[in-house]
Amino acid sequence: MKTLLLSALGFVSICSMVSAYEVAGSKPIEKLESEVAKVIASKKLICIVYTGRDESCPHCAAAAANGVKAVRGSAECVVIKEAQAKDKSFTAKFTPAVQAVLAKQPTNAWVSFNVFDAEMNTLIASIGRELETDKKATKEFTEKVKAARAALK
Numbered sequence: 001m002k003t004l005l006l007s008a009l010g011f012v013s014i015c016s017m018v019s020a021y022e023v024a025g026s027k028p029i030e031k032l033e034s035e036v037a038k039v040i041a042s043k044k045l046i047c048i049v050y051t052g053r054d055e056s057c058p059h060c061a062a063a064a065a066n067g068v069k070a071v072r073g074s075a076e077c078v079v080i081k082e083a084q085a086k087d088k089s090f091t092a093k094f095t096p097a098v099q100a101v102l103a104k105q106p107t108n109a110w111v112s113f114n115v116f117d118a119e120m121n122t123l124i125a126s127i128g129r130e131l132e133t134d135k136k137a138t139k140e141f142t143e144k145v146k147a148a149r150a151a152l153k
Contacts, residue, residue, distance in 0.1 A: 021061030026077035045075040052110035063131035067113040074149035
């Protein structure tokens with residue numbers, strides 16, 4: 001009985017130590033304006049990374065790490081969280097293309113990379129948690145992003 005109790009306590013303490021994953025090199029959505037100015041000046045794309053409510057999902061963390069690699073050098077990333085994306089008054093300031101993408105995002109344990117042109121009028125490429133394990137989908141996503149970036153030069 002003591003062993004079972006100690007095992008349960010150990011599991012709970014380990015679970016509580018799991019921290020929120022971060023999207024490396026990204027800025028919060030509140031910095032979108034300055035990031036847009038940066039992408040226009042550097043002829044890059046803008047990537048809106050949507051994160052669901054579950055910020056400790058290891059699958060989302062792995063997908064986010066692969067997503068950062070996929071857009072590296074081609075796009076600047078800003079992160080919007082699920083609660084912000086569901087707030088109509090918050091998303092009203094975005095273009096219709098961005099609003100449409102955000103309205104379709106799943107909830108809870110989810111992450112997606114949505115790459116737009118600098119004016120955020122055209123969705124160039126979008127991918128979700130497939131980034132974690134689907135190498136073919138990740139490669140196709142990366143190629144679309146790189147081709148769009150090359151067209152800007």
